[in-house]
Amino acid sequence: MSEFAGMEELLQDFLLESSELLSDVDNKLVELEKHPNDKALLNDIFRGFHTIKGGAGFLNAAPMVTLCHRTENLFDKLRNGELTLSQGLMDIIMDSTGAVRDMFGRMGQGIMPASPDAALLQALDAALAGQNVDRPAHHSAPAPAVQAAAVPAPNSPDWALLHSAITQAASPLRTEAAPVVQATPPQAQAPVPVHVPAEPAAPARQNIKQQPVTGNAMPQQQENTIRIDTVRLDQVLNLSGEIGLTKNRLTTLRTEILQGNTEAHTLRSLDEAISQLDLLVGDLQNAVMKTRMQPIGRLFQKYPRLARDLARQLGKEVELIITGEETELDKTMIEDLNDPLVHLVRNAVDHGVESTEERIAAGKSPQSAVHLSAEQVGDHIVISITDDGKGMSAEMLRRKAIEKGLIDAETANSLDEKQSLQLIFLPGFSTKDQISSVSGRGVGMDVVRTNIQKLNGRIDINSIQGEGTRISISLPLTLAILPVLVVRVCDQPFAVPLAMVREIIPIDPAAMQEVSGRPTIVVRDEILPLKTLTGLLGWAPTQAPAFGVLMQSAERAFILAVDSFVGRDDVVIKPLENIRPKGVAGATLSGDGSVVLVLDMEDLLKAQQEAAIGQGTPSRHLDLLTY
Known part of the structure; x- marks a missing residue:
């Protein structure tokens, strides 16, 4: 049972608002380290901690109140000029804010936080007394590492059951389509905190983080609420009202037609009402999707503290520069981006930038910059x-x-520069010879790419020796509505993500040639592997494929051979009940009412690669770079 029984709603509001406050305090502390005499920053930090302490007191969380009170007194002495900010003092303050965040985690599980670390309290008391202080040795810890959570593998393929699954899927599905949502600029008016339950994540993706559930655990507030601008909420309500009026008009026209009134005027009114309803439903879908859009700055605000702590641990001078915080993205995607971005920021600080001595020797400024x-x-x-x-x-x-046995020398010699950069995504790859608490195990970048692909995204790398590295992630605005290309094989329609499609080309059998025993086609001087959709599904082809869909994910391009194609569509994916064949993300209904399976291309390609490895195919990682 929760130790906050009867106060669950209050606790959730406190955790949501205080977590944002604490992230803002952390960012301001990083700024204060650069500008120690900025009184405005100190006042903002003081007010933030004071607000957190007040909420904790209302919840009777005495251990948090104790820690916040001491730290608040420290801020008060700093802003009054009674103390001078030093590096040791800043480390103690950062440890204190970290301990408060740990307490948030305990409270999120319905557990009263334990008393603060005694060494930390002693260090705070010593600092308040004006003594020279250093961070407590046993309290020091590196920034938390990203857990390389493996994406759960789907069930083994069972394509014999597909048709029964399609039949099962047909009944609960409704035809749904909407235009791709465009994020609008932030409103001039500050958002009013209207909390509504968040829509569950789209079934096309798999959650990157799986939170353990305990008997007394409470759901994390950040996972199930959305803060919506009231202007957007009003737009949804207005559109709902207009749809209600149009529905009334259609009901009246239906009654007239059933009574035998089929005059041209009545039929024309019916056509106009249906057209009006179509426009309103499209606008409503667009407006509802905008309520899910959240500024990505709420995610970015966690990283200045992380970069600062890791740089301190490694003895580097690093400044994290953030731009585009107002850019909006689907909230469910923002949550699942956290772990990949944490790893990439840590990777830039650890692997990307040099030590101060190396930078000076190379003629660079002592302080390095990481731009997010x-x-x-x-x-x-x-x-x-x-x-x-x-x-x-x-x-x-x-x-x-x-050296690590990931590829052979022959494969390595065949890779160009861009393909060579993709090697960092191979499982087990690391440039570090020594394993540390930060890196060296080779379980990071492959998980990052897998998780980005599960969000229907793409990750690219560009690097220039001596100048730096740029890693770019391209993501759709939302996962709730997926743009797809509908193709057909064996008289069965399938949908593939449009984000992977570059173009559609006719397949000329005379243009096909084998390279290393694999079918390929040359497209504008580029040799691309040819993969049949029937082959990926394990089906026997009924005809020679007539068209090829040139597809690309990250740096991997290939041609998907299909019998024919239907066209582009925007679909809402619904999960299949009781069966999950490998390579199938879900199902949807086309405009004519037929069921269309939505394919997970990455999963299909991975299944083919695993089958090839099981048969002893050499160069086991070559497909990661070339298909």
Whole structure:
């Protein structure tokens, strides 16, 4: 049973608002470290901690009140000039805010936080007394590492049951389509905190983080609420009212037609009412989707503290520069982006930028810069992590991959520079010779790419030796509505994500040729592997494929051979009940009422690769780079 029985709703509101306050305090502390005499910053930090302490007191969380009170007194002495900010003092303050965040985690599980660490309280008391202080040795800890949570593998393929699954899926499905949602600029009016239950994550993706559930655990507030601007909520209500009026008009016209009134005027009114309803439903879907859009800055605000702590641990001078915080993205995607972005920011600080001594020797400024940015480009969001470090050497990456047995020398020699950069995504790849608490185990970047792909995104790398590295992530604005290309094989329609489609080409059998025993087609001087959809599904073909869909994910391009194609559509994916064949993300209904399976191309390709490995195919990682 929760130790906050009877106060669950109050606790959830406290955790949501106080977590945001604490993230803001952490960011301001990072700024204060650069500008120690900024009184306005100190006042903001003091007010933030005072608010957290007040909420904790209302919940009778005495241990948090004790810690916040001491830290608040420290801020008060700093802003009054009674103390001077030093590096040791800042470390103690950062430890204190970290301990408060740990307490939030306990409270989120319905457990009263334990008393603060005695060494931390002693250090705070010593600082308040004006003594020179250092961070408690046993309290020091590196920034939390990203858990390389493996994405759960789907069930083994059972395509014999597909048709029964399609039959089961047909009944609960409704035809749903909507235009791709465009994020609007933030309103001039500050958002009013209207909390509504968040829509569950789209079934097309799999959650990156699985939170353990305990007997007295309470759901994390950040996972099930959304803060909505009231202007957007009013728009939804207005559209709902207009749809109600149109429905009344249609009901009246239906009654007239059933009574035998089929005059041209009545039929014309019916057509106009249906057209009006179509427009209103499209506008309503667009407006509802906008309520899910949240500024990505709420995610970015966690990273300045993380970069600062890791840089301190590694003895580096690093400034994290953030731009595009106002860019909006679907809330469910923002939550699942956290772990990949944490790893990429840590990777930039650890691997990307050099030590102060190395930078000075290379003629660079002692302080390195890591730039985290987000912007909307068309119907996608592009997030970039750029550093001004040493860059990556394609030759070194190929050598490391060979040393670790990930590829053979022949494969390495066939890779160009961009393909060589993709080697960092291979499972087990690491450029570090020594394993540390930060890196070296080779379980990071492959998980990052897998998780980005589960969000229907793409990750690209560009690097120049001596100048730095840029990693770009391209994501759709939302996962609730998925743009797809509908193709057909064996008289069965299938949908593939449109984000992976580059173009459609006719297949000329005379243009096909084998390279290393694999069918390929040359498209504008580029040799691309040819993969039949029937082959990926394990079906026997009924005819020679007539068209090829040129598809690309990250740096991997290939041609998917199909019998024919239907066209583009925007679909809402529904899960299949009781069966999950490998490579199927879900199902939807087409405009004519037929069931269309939505394919998970990455899953299909992975299944084919695993089957090839099981048969002893050499160069087991080659497909990661070339298909």
